[in-house]
Amino acid sequence: DAGITQSPRHKVTETGTPVTLRCHQTENHRYMYWYRQDPGHGLRLIHYSYGVKDTDKGEVSDGYSVSRSKTEDFLLTLESATSSQTSVYFCAIAGGSNYGYTFGSGTRLTVV
Amino acid sequence: DAKTTQPPSMDCAEGRAANLPCNHSTISGNEYVYWYRQIHSQGPQYIIHGLKNNETNEMASLIITEDRKSSTLILPHATLRDTAVYYCIVGYSTLTFGKGTMLLVSP
Secondary structure (H helix, E strand, O other): OOOEEEEOOEEEEOOOOOEEEEEEEOOOOOEEEEEEEEOOOEEEEEEEEEEOOEEEEOOOOOOEEEEEEEOOEEEEEEOOOOHHHOEEEEEEEEOOOOOOOEEOOOEEEEEO | OOOOEOOOEEEEEOOOOEEEEEEOOOOOOOOEEEEEEEOOOOOOEEEEEEOOOOEEOOOOEEEEOOOOOEEEEEEOOOOHHHOEEEEEEEEOOOOOOOOOEEEEEEO
16 A cells, blocks of 8 residues: 555464564654454454554554554564464554554464 | 444445445544445555544545434445445544445446
């Protein structure tokens, strides 16, 4: 999607290893979000950021941490990956707190 | 906790209007109504949102009832490419996605 890219697009990792997913935007938007999507659960919010170094937890934040050291990048880290974290991860950006989100294309993560 | 209620699936003939309903009886005064759609495994796509008034853009129209307890997304002339899962969401700064409505547009 224009203005937002996620990397990597696909990743297979082993249980217990650390994993970092990157969300990069060129829109200079203040708000950034990480969601995961699993069959039967829809999209669930993991963490979000409302500015550089300002982050907060979503509904499924256990096992995840985030960092935002500059406006354009929002990193999601799985400190020690587990099989339950196998999922598709979507990043989203928004220009304001009540603006529509623009989503990235997703990262498909498989933990074996 | 589900804030919105949507039918799990709907069908629509190509070229006809698709009217997707959503109930949100517990909506708060500052919460917006948002609509997104997700085609296959792509990232969700923003369609439209509103607070009280009806809204229209190049993709769709949003009709919100006066009491704000329900809304309808209207795709005026559905095409096969509109086949997707449509999510109705109410919220302010963070959005919670439910299971949505699977809209199937057929020739």
